[in-house]
Amino acid sequence: MSEKIDRRRARTKQLLYQALMSLLTEQGVEHLTVTDITNRADVNRGTFYLHYKDVPDMLEQIKDEVFESIRSEVIQLDFKQAMACADRNEPYPISVAIFEQFALHADFLKAMFGTKGDLSYAHRFRALMAANIYEKMRYNPPSDLAVPFDYLIAYMTSANFGMLMHWIESGMKQTPAQMGAFMTKIINFGPLVAFGLRELPSVSSSSKPH
Structure with a gap:
């Protein structure tokens, strides 16, 4: 019986989520009400309150779930491994996994990052990338950087x-694997190589497998 109840709860939450998404696209976050969502989902208000306190609580729960699913991949990034993949002309698996998570939640992220969404949520992801990706480059920074480290992180x-x-806004025409390969190459070789303005560096003997 509990399994049946769990399936019913999951289905109800999915209906509420779908209703939320359609309304976010139409009218944005600011003026959403519980009535709007329950009418669109065709469930009663009491059912909504079994899952969420109000609309802001629903949004916060979903934002936290989506953020955590992406953060769990981001914290696994290792730049040495990414550079080794780039030298072999292979996509870095963790980069691919990050794009897969973005693709899984693309509709919600597009709504949240859009003009009718919540810009603070975009700042949260930027902070995640700065703190948990590029700060890892501090493991052995050169002492004679041409640009201050914090500006490199920001850029x-x-x-x-x-x-x-x-990628999200343009309809995700490329696969997560393709995007992972693009990002790996740009991070490792820089935009000038990606533009074709400079030649791809040859693989050094130290990076070749022994």
Whole structure:
């Protein structure tokens, strides 16, 4: 019996989520009401309150779930492994997994990052990338950087977050594997190589497998 109840609860939450998504696309976050959502989902208000306190609580729960699913992949990034994959002309698996998570939640992220969404949520992801990806580059920073380290972090965070956003907004025509390969190459070789303005560096003997 509990399994049947769990399936029913899951189905109800999915109906509420679908209703939320359609309303976010139409009218944005600011003016959403419980009545709007329950009418669209064709469930009663009491059912809504079994899962959420109100609309802000529903949004926060979903935002936290989506953020955590992406964060769990981001924290596994290892730049040495990414560079080794780039040298072999292979997509870095963790980068691919991150794009897969973005693809899984693309509709919600697009709504949240859009003009009718919640810009603070986009800032939350930018902070995640800065703190948990590029801060890992501090493991052995050169002492004679041409640009201050914090500016490099800001540039790379904005560039790669912009790449993710463009992929979602343009309809995700490329696969997560293709996007993972693009990001790996840009991070490892830089935009000038990606543009074709400079030649791809040859693989050094130290990076070749022994």
